[in-house]
Structures are given as structure tokens and as C-alpha cells.
Amino acid sequence: MSQTVTPRRTTRSSASALSSVPAAPKYRPKPSPRRQLLVTAAAGPKDYDSVGELLDALPCRRAQAMDLIRLLVPAPALPLMLYGGAATGKTRTLLLALTNLRPSQRLVYASLRSLPSPRALFASLLSQLGATSSSTFSRQRLPEKPSDFISALRNALTGIVSQGEVVYLVFDNLDVVRSWDKGDQLLTLLFRLHDLLQLPQVVLVYVSSATPDAYYSMTGSVEPNYVYFSDYTVDEARDILIRGHPNPKLYSSFLSVALKPLFRVTRRVDELSAVLEPLFNRYSEPLGDLKAVSDEGIKRRLFEHVQPHLAVALSETFSVPMRASMHEIKDSGSAGKGSAKRQLGGREGLSTELEFHMSMSAKYLLLSAFLSSRNPATLDAALFDSTGGSDNRKRKRKSSQASLDMKDTMAEEMLMKGPGTFPLERLLAIFQCITSVSEDKHEVECADNKEPESGMTDLMSDVLLQLSTLCNSNFLSKSRSCPLESSARYRSNIDEDLALKVSISYLSTVRSLIQRHWHTA
């Protein structure tokens, strides 16, 4: 009887969620229902149907699936390592192959990305093997040291293997162990498991996104067999994305225009599907009903409709939908293309509006931090001088070659070093300068007056609170304090585009403030 488990359909969401952590728990086996399914699939020898079905469920992974079947299914087997980039289908192929083709087997799966420490790994493996019976007892006997773990594991496995079952131990995301504390020891332990356990009915499988040369060690462990999962080509990516789509013909005509340019940027199918989803909605907008497109003229019209959005999608990694723009586009029907271009800032795709809200004092603070980071402290006197006229002296000197070269090297240094640090006092001084200057826009006092006005106290009072908020949102970061004085030093993390946006938004709010002031006055 060869009624096999029907593999899960490759919907786009599951294909795109391959490498992310939340997908892993879906595959964590629960003993009883899976056992039942496997038992029904058990009796006969592997026949062609099940292999064919497996290959159907794994699009464009034929060679790797055949490799896996070849190397894994006859147990006892040497350890195996699957490696390849992210979102290439390693975990999915492995688990489908194991669960569909090997009837009487026990799958113990540990995703090292979701486990925080070696101790948690040991506990997870032993609990999946059913070694620990009651919870209170198990907490006492949870192995801390590798030696305890190996003996506990061996005991658990011998019990299972003596009943004639084959056990597959799968270690997923092996590359994260390298960044753990004492990760090297754990890696050598995991690779030595084959020698240490000496149980031929236990097969070890490692899945990693790092290449095998990351794991070479000085100890004489048995090297696993390697199976490489390459990234998908354009055609394979197209096949995968079309699978399971409700409207394949329309989608394939969409992909024939949209996929190639996006493929030049990234080849990861999960990122591509995230970008293609909203683009397809735009593409099919002009069509009233989602029927297939047969006419060349209609195809051209759809292409022209989607082209500006495609250009925008090529310049951003994820789009922040602005609610205003959605309304505008909905309201203005045929003029949608023009307004979309305007709203989305033209071909560059950069909006000149700030996409989130910041309070006035936060904007001032951010701009002062940007200025303090980008300019050395020696320029402060020149920039914020009340006369503002010390530039004249510099303009008279002709720029010689040596000074040009020096400017180049200084620019290079700026690029290399990044934004500089500044102490808190300097930030507050610049902040005061800026706010006093802006206050003068709607006060008629002279700019020399640096004392806080009555309106200023509202801004100054929460400036330290705003500072901590900006630090938490990573606009500022705290760096090492200066060794000479123990004051804290900060660094601004924003780039010029964001500073420009903030200043533009601040100008517009100042304008509205002025208008309000005039109305009330």
C-alpha cells in the first residue's frame, strides 16, 4: 500500500518563509499524528510514485532531492551536510524527503536559531527522544556538560534503535553556533557525534548557510558528505513564483516584464515575492476582471502602467505606504500616473516628506546632533557667530593644488571615519543657538539674545527626555566616554537625506506656527 502523505502545496508564503525562524516550528514533529501517517505509508518498498510526488512538491530542486534520497535513505549512512544560501529550500527539501520516503524512522529536529544555548539544545534533543519522563525530574537531570549529554543521548538512542527504528538527528542553522559563547566546543562536539555514539542506525544531518570551510577543525572528526543548494536561476524563480497563483497566465506575463530587472538586484525568492506582490496589484489595476491577457496592446498598456512603480521598487528595499498618497491615487483616476510620480518623488523614489511624526524639540535636537557630528568643534564659532561674517576672509585665498589635495584627503577621511562624537554640552549649546535663532523668526528681538524666552522654556524642559528617546530609536548612539573627562559622548547616526527631510518638515511647521501666531495676535 503506498498511500503517501501528500506534501504541502508550495504556496508563495510558505516558499518565502523558508529561511525565517517562525517557519521552523511548523516542522517540529509531534509524535502521534505523524506516526500514524507514516505507518500507513509504511508497508511496501519505495515505489516511483512517492519519489515523483516528492519531486513535484519541490520545484526546481530535483538534483538536490535526488542527491538526498541517494545519500540518506539507506541507513546506516555517513553524516550529511546541506549548505547553501538563504531561502534555497534546504530545510524544506530535507524534511519532505525524510518524512515521505523513509517509513519507520524517527525525526529529531533542532533548529539552532531558536535555541539560546547548548543547554537548551541538549534539553530539546532529549525531550524529543522521550528520554525525560516527568517534568520535575527532568529539570534536575538536564545535562549541563557535554559528557553528561552524550551519555544521556546514547542511552536514549540505544533504547530506540534496539527496537529496529532509524533515528535522524537534524541540526538546522548550524552557522549561528559559531557566534555562541563556547560555540567552537559545541561545533566539534556535534561533528564528533558520529564517532562518539557509534550507533549505525543513527544518521546525523547538518543544515547550514555557511560553506563547509567554516567548519574545518583540528580534531579528527568524520567529515560529512556535502550537498550544495544553489540559488535559483531566473527561470526557476519564475516557475516557483507562478506555482499556486490563482491567475497563472496573467502572472506570467507580469513576471516576464518585472522579474528580470528585479533579479539583477537580488536573487532571493523571498525578497522578490515580497516586492512583486504589490507590483502585481498595480499591474492588474487597469484590468477590470483578472482574466488572462491575450492582446499585445493590452500587455503594452499594463506595462506602461506598472513601469514607474517598478522603477520605484528598484530603488527601495521596502516601501512605507503613505496614507495620503493612497487617497490621492484613489481619487484621481486617470491622472493617477502623474500624481504617483509626484508623490513618490520621481524616478529616484525618494520622498521629500518625513514619513513619521516627530515633536518640534526632537527635530531641533536631531538637527543639532547632525551638525555636531558632521562638523568639527573648531567650526562652531564660525558657524554660529552672531555676525556670521567670518567666511569672507577665507574666500579671498585662491585654492592651490596642495589645499585641493588636502581637501580630498580630508573628504576621504570623513568617509572612512564616519560621523564624529560630541559631548552633551556641545549638543546643548548648538541646540540653544538653533532654537534662539528660530525664535527670532517670530520675535523681533536681536539674534544676540541667547537667553531662553518665555516660549523657549517649553522646548528646553523636555530636551533630556527627547535625548533618551532619540538614543532609543537609534538616531543617536552613545559612544565611549572621553578618557580625559568622564562625560558621555554621543554620535549621530542619520544621513544627509534624513536631516534634509527633518529640516524641511521643521520649516513647514515653523511656517504654520508663524501663521497661527499671526492669526492669534
Place this chain on the structure above:
Amino acid sequence: MASSDDNTEFMIDMLRECGLAHKTIIFVLEEFDLFAQGKQRLLYSLLDAMQSLTSQAIVIGVSCRLDADQLLEKRVRSRFSHRKLIFLPSSVDSLQRLMEHLLMLPEDSHLPTKYVMEYNARVTSIFSDKKFKGILNSLTDSDATTSHILRFLFRVVSYMDMDSGLLSMQSFMNALSSMRRQPKMDSLQDLSILELYILVCMHRLEDKEHSSYNFTTIMKEYKSVQDAYRTSDNYSHTVCFRAFEHLLDRELISFADKKGKALEYRPVKLLISSHELAQSLKLNTTCPAVLQKLLDRERYM
């Protein structure tokens, strides 16, 4: 949990008892070089305990390192008998004999006799083939250890023809090619065009003798290349940064410092050689010609 002094005392007592009862104890220490790290307290106490007259014990250390005995401290080395057995990797002939022994089916196996004879005849004919000698030589050139040969044989058997159940020369050739992957070249073939641009820009910066460079300088080089050649691959800062992060994930580039500032300002370095980069550009069918030109130009400058 007993202290180490208690344990040492226990061991000395045990050794004395076993010695009196005329029982020999053999201690086998695997990965001996790992025991020789640190203060070597275990080795010292063990070898010291064996100095007493009544104990009959021997310590055998097993290690991959040929100089494992040089790692011992002076006081431990003085108690060491300086007897070393070195296991050299087998010669090609003995490896071939091993392979024959492993692959041939025994006469009295439970499989049908006709099949066994046919299988053994096929294997013998493969072994006497000249091509097989070539395969064995290239295999042992890189790694002549037994585990390597075992992995190779496992692969060969996995390529067995399922219908006839016999091995063929093709299985051996397939197994050999699957053992000889080059992971970095494979990763380079998997890159998108933008990622290749970034690698080529980094290579140009290295050629221009920049001692260190970071993402912002790479972007400057990228922009200058785009200005000079006006290609269609001019992408924005965020998109290039995502491609840069992909390259970091694939470990084709890495940071040159331990921990530091923001990702865009940390110095990076290439982890692939210029030869590998040039090779991968040649093998890449979708690579734009301008990338080849950029890489070649530096050669002749």
C-alpha cells in the same frame, strides 16, 4: 561533587588495589592534545600516580597532532616514556586493496549467487581499468586518509544503478566530481548583478592601494563607475546596502575590525582572491560586459 584532590586520592588508592590484585589498567586518552592545553593538572596527577611501585598501569594518548608530545610541560614530559607510534597514511596500493576488500561482496552472502558473481566481476574489471587508476591518484593527491576513501566509496555505492544493482565506471566518476566542489566558486555563481558590482568595486579599491575601505567609500567608487559608464544598474543607497549585507551573509566579504561603529563605516575586506573573482565573472552568463572590462582594465594598468 568531589574535589580534584579527593579524586586523585581515590585514583591512587584504586591503582594500588588493582596493582595488588595483579590487574593492569590501561588509560586511553583520545585527542591527547586537548588534554595538554592549560595547566595539564590531569596529566600530571595521572602520571604521578603511576610512579608508585605497586601500580600496574599504562597511559596511551591518541592524537592527530604529530607534535603532541612537545606540548607537554617539563614535569609531565619527564614522566613520559617517549615512546611514539606514528600512523602514516596508507600508500595508494594498500588503499586499493582496502577498496577491493570493502566493495567486493563475500561469496557466502544471502544475495543470489548469480548476482554476486556478476557484481564482483564488474568491480574487478573496473579496478583493472586505467581510468580507475587516474581516479584513485587524483583522490589521494588531495587527501589520502581512510575516512576520505570511505566517503568516496559511500558516494560510489550511492550512485549504483538501481535497475541492475551493479557499479560502473560512471558511478566512480560521478562520485569523484561530487567530492570536488569549490564552495566559494559556487557562491560566486549565485550572486546577483548588483552584488557582483560591489565586489568589483571593492577589488578596484584594493588595486588602487587603499589600505582600508568601508561601505561609503565603496559607494563612492560605485557612483564614479556609474557616472563613467552610464549603465542601467544604478541603484540607490539602501538597495546597495542590502546587497552588501547579502555578501556579508555569504562570507565573501567580512569586517576587518572586531566590533565598532555603524555597519556603513566599518572597514571591510574581500575574502576571495582576484583570480576567483575573474574566473566567476567569466563563467557567469548573465554578467554585463562592463564588469569584465572594469576588472580587466586594472590588470593592464
